Amino acid sequence: xxxxxxxxxxxxxxxxxxxxxxxxxxxxxxxxxxxxxxxxxxxxxxxxxxxxxxxxxxxxxxxxxxxxxxxxxxxxxxxxxxxxxxxxxxxxxxxxxxxxxxxxxxxxxxxxxxxxxxxxxxxx
Numbered sequence: 001x002x003x004x005x006x007x008x009x010x011x012x013x014x015x016x017x018x019x020x021x022x023x024x025x026x027x028x029x030x031x032x033x034x035x036x037x038x039x040x041x042x043x044x045x046x047x048x049x050x051x052x053x054x055x056x057x058x059x060x061x062x063x064x065x066x067x068x069x070x071x072x073x074x075x076x077x078x079x080x081x082x083x084x085x086x087x088x089x090x091x092x093x094x095x096x097x098x099x100x101x102x103x104x105x106x107x108x109x110x111x112x113x114x115x116x117x118x119x120x121x122x123x124x
Contacts, residue, residue: 027099081107
């Protein structure tokens, strides 16, 4: 039962992660135009997305080290969501600025829940 909760939270976080990348592209996150260009931005995000997808396999097999790495992934997603929202509020710029604040809320919530549930599993 508890494993099912972790699986569901992990999958929801992965789905929100993809939505977050799409929101960044749609809102033209400033990094796309100023630093990377769309192609490099998408390639980098694809690589950064494939790592937690691969990690999910080991979480399914209940590897304790994967739970710890999953906690790092969840924590990074929480910080990502906080960063987008704080930057959007401080600058007042969404389009061509810090797009990603709407799905960032999901990253904060789902990442926090996943982090909490994985930490309980590590302690068992």
